[in-house]
Amino acid sequence: xxxxxxxxxxxxxxxxxxxxxxxxxxxxxxxxxxxxxxxxxxxxxxxxxxxxxxxxxxxxxxxxxxxxxxxxxxxxxxxxxxxxxxxxxxxxxxxxxxxxxxxxxxxxxxxxxxxxxxxxxxxxxxxxxxxxxxxxxxxxxxxxxxxxxxxxxxxxxxxxxxxxxxxxxxxxxxxxxxxxxxxxxxxxxxxxxxxxxxxxxxxxxxxxxxxxxxxxxxxxxxxxxxxxxxxxxxxxxxxxxxxxxxxxxxxxxxxxxxxxxxxxxxxxxxxxxxxxxxxxxxxxxxxxxxxxxxxxxxxxxxxxxxxxxxxxxxxxxxxxxxxxxxxxxxxxxxxxxxxxxxxxxxxxxxxxxxxxxxxxxxxxxxxxxxxxxxxxxxxxxxxxx
Numbered sequence: 001x002x003x004x005x006x007x008x009x010x011x012x013x014x015x016x017x018x019x020x021x022x023x024x025x026x027x028x029x030x031x032x033x034x035x036x037x038x039x040x041x042x043x044x045x046x047x048x049x050x051x052x053x054x055x056x057x058x059x060x061x062x063x064x065x066x067x068x069x070x071x072x073x074x075x076x077x078x079x080x081x082x083x084x085x086x087x088x089x090x091x092x093x094x095x096x097x098x099x100x101x102x103x104x105x106x107x108x109x110x111x112x113x114x115x116x117x118x119x120x121x122x123x124x125x126x127x128x129x130x131x132x133x134x135x136x137x138x139x140x141x142x143x144x145x146x147x148x149x150x151x152x153x154x155x156x157x158x159x160x161x162x163x164x165x166x167x168x169x170x171x172x173x174x175x176x177x178x179x180x181x182x183x184x185x186x187x188x189x190x191x192x193x194x195x196x197x198x199x200x201x202x203x204x205x206x207x208x209x210x211x212x213x214x215x216x217x218x219x220x221x222x223x224x225x226x227x228x229x230x231x232x233x234x235x236x237x238x239x240x241x242x243x244x245x246x247x248x249x250x251x252x253x254x255x256x257x258x259x260x261x262x263x264x265x266x267x268x269x270x271x272x273x274x275x276x277x278x279x280x281x282x283x284x285x286x287x288x289x290x291x292x293x294x295x296x297x298x299x300x301x302x303x304x305x306x307x308x309x310x311x312x313x314x315x316x317x318x319x320x321x322x323x324x325x326x327x328x329x330x331x332x333x334x335x336x337x338x339x340x341x342x343x344x345x346x347x348x349x350x351x352x353x354x355x356x357x358x359x360x361x362x363x364x365x366x367x368x369x370x371x372x373x374x375x376x377x378x379x380x381x382x383x384x385x
Contacts, residue, residue, distance in 0.1 A: 026355055031113055032056070039105035047098070049090055053078040054102040055110065057095070058341060062349035063381050065326045069095055104337050107344035111179070114348060118355055119170070119177045119200070127306045128298045130204040130228060132171040134313035135195065135211060137188040138321075139164055140181075141330045142339050150336055152184040160330055163339060166191035167347070168198050171206065171309045173361075173368045174316040175354045179347055181340075189213050197223040204292065206310040207231040214256050214271045215264040221291050230290040230307065237289075239275065245295050248277040252289070276303055312369075319373045320350050353377050 029052075036042045036051040043050040060072045070092045073079065079090045126132070141160040142148040154162040165181035166188055178198035180191040192211055199205050201224045207217075209232040217229050243251035253270040261267055277287040288307055292298035321327065324346070333339045354368075357376045361368035 026118070026352055027059075027110070027114060031110060035106040035110040035113065036102070039103075039109055041102055041106050043101075048080045049073075049078065049094060049098040050080070051098075051102050051106065053080070054098045055106060057099065058102070058107055058345035059349050059352075061332065062342070062345040062347075063324065063353075063377070065324065065328060069099075069332070099338070099341070100335075102341065104340035104344060107341050107348070111344045111348045111351075115175075115177055115179075115351060118175055118351060121355075121358075126202075127204065128292065128302050130202055130226065130292075131200060132306060132309060133177065133199055133203055133205040134169050134171050134207075134310060135166060135192055135205055136169075136208045136313045136317075137164055137166045137191070137210070138317045139184070140339075140343060143330050143334045145334045147336050148334065148339060150183065151339070154184050163331075163343060164188065164191065165343065166195065167313070168195050168205070169313045169316055171312040173354055173358045174312065174319075175358065176347055176351050181343060189216055192216055193219065196220055199224065199227045201225045201227060204228045204230060204290075204306065206306070206313075208310070209234055214254070214260050214267055217273075217291065218264075218267060218271065228291045230288055230292070230303070230310075232288045232307075232310075233275070233286065241275075242272075246300065248279070248287070249295065249300050250275045250277075251293060254289075274298075276300065276307070278304060278307070315369075320346075323374045323377055324350055324353070353380055356380060 032052050032055050033042075035055065041051045043052075056076065057069070057073055057078055060076050061067070061069055064072045064075075067075070070089075073095050074089050077087075079087070081087045139154050139162040141162050142151060144160050148161045151161040151163050153160075154164075162184050163181050164184045164186065165179060167179040168177045169175070170177065177200075178195050180194035182191070188210055192207075193216060196216075196219045199220065203226070205220065205228070207229060212231055212234060217231075220229050221227055237254070239252040239254045241250045241252050245251075251272065252275045253272050255270055256267045261269075272293070273289040273291060274293045275287060275289050277285050279285050288303075290298075290303060292303060331339055331342050333342045353373065353376050356379075357371040357373065358368045360376075361371055
């Protein structure tokens, strides 16, 4: 069977009826109970819709974008019987009240717990002995309510407030290892700083050029053994060559800006990186800098091949928004706390889809990104119900 035929066969399997029960398989009920207990949101008395059930609802609406919250709750049969043993559907007001009692902290706790566990489960091809990750930002629009306006507007002409999110994503599986988000008035770099320490040892993280920061890269590299970084160069980048390996491969020093030194005096006056230049067919030269300094351990050709994988995180964001969120212009929540709760739920649900794709890829010995995201999503949506 050819590789292409094999990939079509694997994708087709997602369209067949399979007993997956993906959420229960990957998220033990103990993790859900721990999330509400550790954040102080456990129900203090018996309710038809306790906090643990509200967690499953938030995960469900993260996937079931085309259904109302009431419909998701009914389809999943989340409400417990009342004191008389009746199982009549809950009123929408009761469901919303239960979500509000839950808050955002348990969903954040659950995302962090699951991401830390799932990130270690599946290992794919490394480059230069390093696991490849990406960091980039994206926006989620919210309803233009007075409370949500605290998130700010991405542009002056924008009609809706937005949440700015920065995530750490595997380039080979698109599983999210960590995320930070909040008002758009905060910079992408500030959210990336919250992810420092999340990359595993022996990893290489690809950053977009908007994250160019001596303080961020120094912190990232110092957070663990062999936690390297790579980012595209800027057109007006100032540097001095201190060692040359070839016409396109150098060790350089870069000046630390006065603003950066003021915020982080430990940086000193200069910092060091490896400069890789890439000539294009049009005669233009672009490239990147990286903390992978040794050419023997990190060959020029391997790093150039890694550089082009920086677009994978954009592909992951595109599939999340286009397929999982079904191109809906805004999040559901009209309150600030609800927005945080919803985004944590969406990101956890997204990871569930990616995890199932990774499992299927391992089983059939193909790359996980050759599996159809939309087919995997529809399968899990059906099985969740």
